[in-house]
Amino acid sequence: MREVLVLVDHVDGAVSKPTTELLTIARRLGEPAAVFIGSAEDADDTALKTLKTFGAEKIYTVEDADFRQFLVAPKAEVLAQLVQQVSPVAVLVASGAEGKEIAGRLAIKTGSGLITDAVDVQGDGDSAVTTQSVFAGSYTVRAKVTTGTSIITVKPNAATPEQAEGAGAQQAVQVEISEGAKGARITASEPRRSSGRPDLSEAAIVVAGGRGTGGKFESIEEFADALGGAVGASRAVVDAGWYPHSYQIGQTGKTVSPQLYIAAGISGAIQHRAGMQTSKTIVAINKDEEAPLFELVDFGVVGDLHSVLPAATEEVNKRKG
Amino acid sequence: MNIVVCVKYVPDATADRHFESDSTVDREGVDGLLSELDEYPVEQALRIKEQQDDEVQVTVLTVGPDDASDAIRKALQMGADKGVHVSDEAIAGSDSIGTSLVLAEAIKKLEHDLVMCGMASTDGSMGVLPAMLAERLGLPALTLASEVEYDAGRVRIRRDGDTATQTVEGTTPVLVSVTDQSGEARYPSFKGIMAAKKKPVETWTLSDIGVSEDQVGLSTAWSQVMATEPRPPRTQGEVVADEDGSGATKLADFLASRKFI
Incomplete structure (x- = not known):
């Protein structure tokens, strides 16, 4: 069976949930082979075990000491060299900003077609059929x-990540990174402070606040915490400086597709809808009954979020017992 | 110094966008405009121009049908110096692979110290074009900049990634893509609108840039759309008014009924 390369997304060795999703998808297309780019310490037993547990038959490890300080381009060279060596049926990359850049470069390097932001991938004979929204x-x-x-x-x-023990045969790969790929040097890096809440892109529940919050996000955060969800924000909120840009949902922010999306004080411009329209269940709370977002909801409350949300938080906490 | 800004003419996102029978985006039946996200690199290019003592020439480059010249005109009104419009019937239906080839070959014909792009288009929104262009041109890429500083051939950007905020540096010639966080784009002034009428716009065909027809277009795309379907509209559920605090209870009831509590 031909290999399917999965680029492992990790932070200091902690393998992301989307990577386990990619391994699950890879099994539909061929033999999953994980590509782990990082330091030897990053590629520790825990990381390798996670990849194996979710079906990696092979794990290619690539030491990045020589090129860690350069942006994106070297990773695309690593993948291009692997593609040449193993002729995989497909290469799967998580759809983040970096993942898409890597994929774009890889497509040009290898003379291959590219599909971005797939929401589903199925095998069909020899090819992979994608669904996009x-x-x-x-x-x-x-x-x-x-x-x-x-x-x-x-x-x-x-x-949905499914466990399926793979052989996990580890193979260290030596790569030559060209000088041309070393033109964008990372000279400083400040890790983002963790909020302690689930990651916005991956969360099952998202509670998002808009202009109607007036910049007061406590009730949004408390409701998110009661439900175990992530916090998001509309562009108006970010532009006003009320909440950081990394929480923005919409065309120029994150696209989320959670089981439950709760929008409080968000009217629902097309650019915002682009970021949340594929959520399974949508709930809106807004003072304005004419807010366009109400057209999309499974449930809506016309009312002041500053009174509805704290009362709902109390109610949820009570019922959780 | 020469800056080339790549811009795209896109269907208005607030209009009813749809596909043609050959699964390409209908670009004629819908009003178009300069992609909002491409106003930001134009703005950054103009700010660099204003800060330099040396002369800086800002060229706006677009690929697209006749109407795409509207996108160039808007950028000229904002303050760019000249426009290049690559227009050829054979280009219609090109994917990002084909489009990046056309842009790259056009850029090679232009003097360029800095190539600037937006973060994504507002129609296809793949967000891969800057990386593809850099790859084709062999330029270093400083991508997704929320801040851009230029000083004597050195470019430094701030990049707000998912897990860290990075400072990334490179030297010209270099490609820079900027986000909508990089600074609000200016509106054309009346003076700018008048001045734009006299600014030169060149129209190039594929043969002008040495690209053959069989390298671009729908039939040579490296990926193929098999089907497009309108998503079934969502049906509106129950909307209740919050009277005497009943909204919170009803909301909790709903969440419990869907097993979220």
């Missing part, structure tokens, strides 16, 4: 790559 979620597109290796970036929550 486009035009602010108003259309569904099915597509496949027809030239070269299928290079696909996959959105978080595109599959």
Whole structure:
């Protein structure tokens, strides 16, 4: 069976949930082979075991000491060299900002077609058929790559991670990184402080606040915590400086597709809808009964979020007992 | 110094966007405009121009049908110096692979110390074009900049990633893509609108940039759309008014009924 390369997304060795989703998807297409780029300390037993548990038959490890300080381009060279060596049926990369850049470069390097932001990938004979959600979620597109290796970036929550013990045969790979790939040097890096809440892109429940919060996010955060969800914000909130940009949902922020999306004080412009329209269940709370977002909701409350949310938080905590 | 800004003419996101029978985006039946996200690199290019003592020439480059010249005109009104419009029927239906080839070959014909792009388009929104262009041009890429500083051939950006905020540096020639956090784009002034009328816009065909017809277009795309379907509209559920604090209880009831509590 031909290999399916999965680029492992990790922070200091902690393998991300989307990577386990990619491994699950890879099994539909061929033999999952994880590509772990990082230091020897990062590729520790815990990291390797996670990859194995979710079905990696092979794990290629690539020491990045020589190129860690350069942005994106070296990682695309690593993958291009592996593609040449093993002729995989597909390369799967998580759909983050970096993942998409890596995939774009890889497509050019290997003369391959590229599909981004797949929300589903299925095997069909020799090819991988993807499903994408486009035009602010108003259309569904099915597509496949027809030239070269299928290079696909996959959105978080595109599959439920399923465990399936793989052989996990580890193989260290030596790569030559060209000087040309070393033109964008990272001279400083400040890790983002963790909020202690689930990651926004991956969360099952998201509670988001908009202009209607007036900048007061306590009730949003407390309701999110009662439900075990992540906190998000509309662009208006971020532009006003009320909440950091990394929490922005919408066309120019994150696209989320959780089981439950609760929008408080968000009217629902098309750019915002683009970031949340594929959520399974949508709830809105807004003083304005004409808010366009109410057209999309499974449940809505016309009222002041500053009184509804604290009362609802209390109610949820009571029922959780 | 020469800056080339790549911009895209896109269907208005607030209009009813749809596909043609060949699964390409309908670009004619819907009003178009300069992609909002491409106003930001134009703005950054103009700020660099204003800060330099040396002369800086800002060229706006677009690929697209006749109407795409509207996108160039808007950028000229904002203050860019000249426009290049690559227009050729054979380009229609190109994917990002084909489009990046056309842009790269056009850029090679232009003097360029800095190539600037937006973070993504507002229609296809793949967000891969800057990386593809850098790859084709062999340029270092400083991508997703929320701040751009230029000083004597050195470029430094701030990049707000998912797990860290990074400072990234490179030297010209270099490609920079900027986000919507990089600084609000200016509105064209009346003077700018008048001045734009006299600014030069060149129209190039594929043969002008040495690209052959069989390298671009729908039939040579490296990926293929098999089907497009409108998503079924969501049906509106129950909307209640919060009277005497009943909204919170009803909300909790709903969440419990869907097993979220």
